[in-house]
Amino acid sequence: MALQSQDIEKETTAIVDRHEHREGSLLPILLDVQMQFGYIPEVALRHIAERLNITRADVHGTVSFYHDFRSQPGGRHVLKVCRAEACQSMGGEKLAEDVQTALGINWDETTSDGKVTLLPVFCLGLCSCAPAAMLDGKLHGRLDKANILALIEEMK
Amino acid sequence: MTVIYIPRDSAALAVGAEEVANAFHTQLSKRNLEAHIIRNGSRGMHWLEPLIEIETDQGRIAYGPVQASDVSALLDGGFLEGADHPLCHGLVEEMPFLKRQTRLTFLRCGVADPLSIAHYKMHRGFLGLERALQMTPAEIIQEVTDSGLRGRGGAGFPTGIKWNTARNAKGDQKYIVCNADEGDSGTFSDRMIMEGDPFVLIEGMTIAGIATGATKGFIYTRSEYPHSVAALRSAVKLAEEAGILGPSVLGSSHAFDMEVRVGAGSYVCGEETSLLNSIEGKRGVVRTKPPFPAIEGLFGCPTVVNNVISLASIPIILDRGAKHYFHYGVGNSHGTIPIQLAGNIRHSGLFETAFGLTLNELVFEIGGGTLSGRPVKAAMVGGPLGAYFPPSMFDTVFDYESFTQRNGIVGHAGIVVFDDTVDMLKQARFAMEFCAIESCGKCTPCRIGSVRGVEVIDKIARGERPEEHFELLADLCNTMDKGSLCALGGFTSYPVMSSLTYFPQDFEVHERKSQPE
Numbered sequence: 001m002a003l004q005s006q007d008i009e010k011e012t013t014a015i016v017d018r019h020e021h022r023e024g025s026l027l028p029i030l031l032d033v034q035m036q037f038g039y040i041p042e043v044a045l046r047h048i049a050e051r052l053n054i055t056r057a058d059v060h061g062t063v064s065f066y067h068d069f070r071s072q073p074g075g076r077h078v079l080k081v082c083r084a085e086a087c088q089s090m091g092g093e094k095l096a097e098d099v100q101t102a103l104g105i106n107w108d109e110t111t112s113d114g115k116v117t118l119l120p121v122f123c124l125g126l127c128s129c130a131p132a133a134m135l136d137g138k139l140h141g142r143l144d145k146a147n148i149l150a151l152i153e154e155m156k
Numbered sequence: 157m158t159v160i161y162i163p164r165d166s167a168a169l170a171v172g173a174e175e176v177a178n179a180f181h182t183q184l185s186k187r188n189l190e191a192h193i194i195r196n197g198s199r200g201m202h203w204l205e206p207l208i209e210i211e212t213d214q215g216r217i218a219y220g221p222v223q224a225s226d227v228s229a230l231l232d233g234g235f236l237e238g239a240d241h242p243l244c245h246g247l248v249e250e251m252p253f254l255k256r257q258t259r260l261t262f263l264r265c266g267v268a269d270p271l272s273i274a275h276y277k278m279h280r281g282f283l284g285l286e287r288a289l290q291m292t293p294a295e296i297i298q299e300v301t302d303s304g305l306r307g308r309g310g311a312g313f314p315t316g317i318k319w320n321t322a323r324n325a326k327g328d329q330k331y332i333v334c335n336a337d338e339g340d341s342g343t344f345s346d347r348m349i350m351e352g353d354p355f356v357l358i359e360g361m362t363i364a365g366i367a368t369g370a371t372k373g374f375i376y377t378r379s380e381y382p383h384s385v386a387a388l389r390s391a392v393k394l395a396e397e398a399g400i401l402g403p404s405v406l407g408s409s410h411a412f413d414m415e416v417r418v419g420a421g422s423y424v425c426g427e428e429t430s431l432l433n434s435i436e437g438k439r440g441v442v443r444t445k446p447p448f449p450a451i452e453g454l455f456g457c458p459t460v461v462n463n464v465i466s467l468a469s470i471p472i473i474l475d476r477g478a479k480h481y482f483h484y485g486v487g488n489s490h491g492t493i494p495i496q497l498a499g500n501i502r503h504s505g506l507f508e509t510a511f512g513l514t515l516n517e518l519v520f521e522i523g524g525g526t527l528s529g530r531p532v533k534a535a536m537v538g539g540p541l542g543a544y545f546p547p548s549m550f551d552t553v554f555d556y557e558s559f560t561q562r563n564g565i566v567g568h569a570g571i572v573v574f575d576d577t578v579d580m581l582k583q584a585r586f587a588m589e590f591c592a593i594e595s596c597g598k599c600t601p602c603r604i605g606s607v608r609g610v611e612v613i614d615k616i617a618r619g620e621r622p623e624e625h626f627e628l629l630a631d632l633c634n635t636m637d638k639g640s641l642c643a644l645g646g647f648t649s650y651p652v653m654s655s656l657t658y659f660p661q662d663f664e665v666h667e668r669k670s671q672p673e
Binding site: 020023024025026027028030031034036058061062065066067068069080084086087088089090121122123124125126127128129130132135137139140141142 | 166167168169171202203207286323338339340341342343344347378379380381382383400415417418419420421422423434435436437438439441455496497498499504505527536540570572573574575578583586594596635671
């Protein structure tokens with residue numbers, strides 16, 4: 001069910017209202033927009049540029065720089081698996097391969113049923129209980145094939 | 157009332173602490189037992205997380221790793237009285253891993269309720285700030301300089317000198333920016349402070365503000381750290397309500413406010429000038445230096461950018477005095493350093509100690525060797541831009557200069573241990589790949605060099621004219637090292653060249669494998 005552009009604009013207005021007065025308000029605004037819609041819709045981008053009196057190119061420049069911001073909606077769930085060194089030392093790479101095989105997708109892809117988007121992450125600060133992942137904001141450490149596949153299984 | 161401590165630290169939550177807390181609530185009410193559950197920070201013994209504690213007449217007794225399914229049996233077995241149990245480790249303060257540490261910066265972490273100002277005060281909280289308020293800015297800065305504190309983010313620049321530059325810089329508005337963009341793999345000390353003792357960071361930043369004339373602070377942390385963001389925001393609100401932050405800090409004539417800002421998944425934003433651009437809402441591109449941020453920083457104003465651990469060490473320095481801090485450590489590395497033992501290591505966690513232990517002591521004696529039980533092959537010290545050291549170099553002393561002398565860095569003091577299954581060519585390739593992914597794109601050596609680096613290593617792996625490509629790789633690393641604007645491009649040579657230098661066999665094996673029969 002796609003959001004209508006007027007709905008996006010309305011929500012974006014509310015978000016901009018909340019942050020407008022802050023010094024350097026663009027990043028907090030974009031984070032909230034991403035949180036709200038799961039991506040940065042083009043309509044929102046235009047609206048933000050207008051409200052902050054900066055060019056669309058400026059907003060696009062910021063959006064495209066940061067890994068967290070997406071220009072397309074993701075899956076219903078977002079699974080971030082750590083690819084960094086501490087997790088590598090505990091078999092993180094193999095774990096990521098197992099996840100990719102189980103989901104049938106690569107990094108930065110969404111399953112065809114729209115259930116889950118798989119993203120790489122470089123460190124969740126759980127290097128002392130590696131390998132680690134984050135599913136919809138919830139942290140999981142000391143993962144192995146069995147328990148990460150169980151997490152995937154539990155996803156609706 | 158009986159008090160139970162269950163950590164709220166991310167490392168504990170990631171392995172089931174929330175479920176343990178829920179099980180306690182359920183079981184206690186089912187049994188009509190009363191106990192107060194405090195969600196503390198982590199003690200840093202992460203291999204035992206969730207590590208829970210019960211307060212007894214003898215002291216706090218630790219149990220771990222506890223799972224939700226253990227709770228019922230624990231209560232049956234007399235947990236509330238601190239009874240013995242297979243998961244029991246006795247008095248927490250007597251546990252060897254903790255007892256051997258010198259906890260100055262992490263004094264309260266894991267001990268107190270992170271979001272209780274009363275708890276904070278009970279454990280020497282705000283004594284540093286109160287003393288600072290009795291001093292002139294110059295005296296505060298002198299104290300910080302005399303303590304020998306150097307930037308704990310990795311650069312090791314003397315904190316007092318940075319503050320003095322900002323104090324003397326002209327500007328109507330000055331800022332304190334806390335760099336909490338802890339992106340290095342193998343590090344989590346900033347996260348532990350933010351989640352386990354956020355007031356110490358608020359206190360340190362406020363002192364920095366008073367010393368330099370800054371009235372506004374920003375803590376810039378990561379979107380990957382949701383629990384840190386939540387803890388900091390709650391702590392800032394509590395500090396405002398208590399009159400610690402605001403127009404009159406603890407009733408003084410000093411004003412200081414702060415805000416928590418969150419990044420959006422960019423590693424390079426941990427570089428101080430990228431970080432400033434990011435707060436300003438721009439692409440996190442590195443700025444050329446000079447001008448240094450202390451002269452021209454956030455929104456063009458004089459800005460102190462300090463790491464979390466540097467700022468969190470300020471309160472104890474002001475509280476106990478510069479000398480107390482200075483006398484710990486070796487050479488020009490004074491005070492303590494929270495060393496993070498990570499990756500394939502048995503006793504993983506945070507170990508705060510004076511500078512001066514060797515890698516041997518840290519990895520084997522304290523860390524207990526690998527978790528897999530296999531031989532140690534390498535330790536990466538200082539994050540993804542740090543060198544890989546073989547065990548033959550584990551006599552290296554943990555201080556800034558010793559690592560520099562051996563072409564390594566202390567960095568943010570993370571140690572990632574690898575066992576003998578690691579392929580160092582792959583690690584070198586990953587270092588280049590990571591640099592390519594995270595490069596801000598401003599300077600050519602980093603932006604292009606990292607991509608070429610991956611290609612060259614792939615050629616070596618395929619056995620294509622390896623001698624020629626070793627030379628090319630060394631030359632490329634040298635160009636990146638000397639020509640990059642910041643440490644991302646500049647230090648990628650450390651993991652790459654150390655892999656090549658100390659583990660040449662891993663580069664040869666690939667060569668042989670791919671040669672025709």
